[in-house]
Amino acid sequence: MSRHIAWGVLVFALTLLLELPAAFVARQVPWPAQWQPDGVSGSVWQGRATRFASLGPLEWEVRPWAREVRLNLGFQQRFWEGSVRGWPWNWQVQLAPRAASAMPATAWVLDGRWQGRLQVNGAGRRCRSAEGELLGSELALLSPWQINLGSTRIELQCRDGLQLLAVLQLPGEHGFKVEADLQRQRVQVDGRVEPDAAVIPLLVQARWLQPSSQTFSKVLGKP
Structure with missing residues (x-):
């Protein structure tokens, strides 16, 4: 009888673990301000949130037997596909743009065409190598202002920590x-504008650019 009870307890525990509601777990986490997820459904292994900070919708699938987490997330007018594999001793993170789609309204809205892929390889908390790039074209800020931004190239480097260059x-x-510098939470922006550039009033209003200047350098985050 004791074996049957033990087996029943084991089956119950495994069932509870496999079906553990993601919404229940989300309520137990002390999320930072503005990071509280909304519309959480499904389980911790395969679930969905309508919004998570500036992302939404967010879908995930945890595959422990394959040491992999798959993500589909909406961000700035587009769906993105991500994955994390082989953690923690030898991991790999990938991110690539997918289909365009209208996302829920946010404080700012960026539109454009994206292609490419980013990949980071590491071990533990250490970044070993990075490869790939994201290319954006016909970029435009739609809200709260309407400004053409042009094109961009984004890449990652493992140089004394993980660095993003754009x-x-x-x-x-x-x-x-x-x-x-993603590890030190520090961002430096250097810019040059031509006379009468459409972006000048915005930069002046943000106090990044002096009215009589055409260049600026701004450091955000930790010095």
Whole structure:
């Protein structure tokens, strides 16, 4: 009889673990401000959230037997596909754009065409290598202002931690260079604008650019 009871308890525990509601787990997490997920459904192994910070919808599938997490997320007018494999001793993260789609309204809306793929390989908390790039074209800010941004190239580098490098340019208007240290939470933006560039009032209002200047350098986050 004791074996039958033990077996029943084991089956119950496994069933509970496999069907553990994602909404229940989400309520137990002390999320930072503005990170509380909305519309959480499904289980911790395969579920969905209508919004998570500036992302939405967000879908996930955890496959522990394959050491893999698959993600489908909406961000800025597009669906993105991501995956995390082989954690924690030898992991790989990939991110690539997929189909375009209208997303729920956010404080700012960016539109454009994207292609390419980013991949990061690492072990533990250490980034070993990065490859690939994301290319954006016909980029435009639709809200809260309407401004053409041009084209961009985004890449990652494993250089004393994980670094994000981006170049955004629109011939005859502006050119920006972004260097983000993701580990130290520090972003540096260097820019140059042509006279009468459409983006000048925005940069002046944000106090990134002096009214009489055509160049600026701004550091965000930790010094």
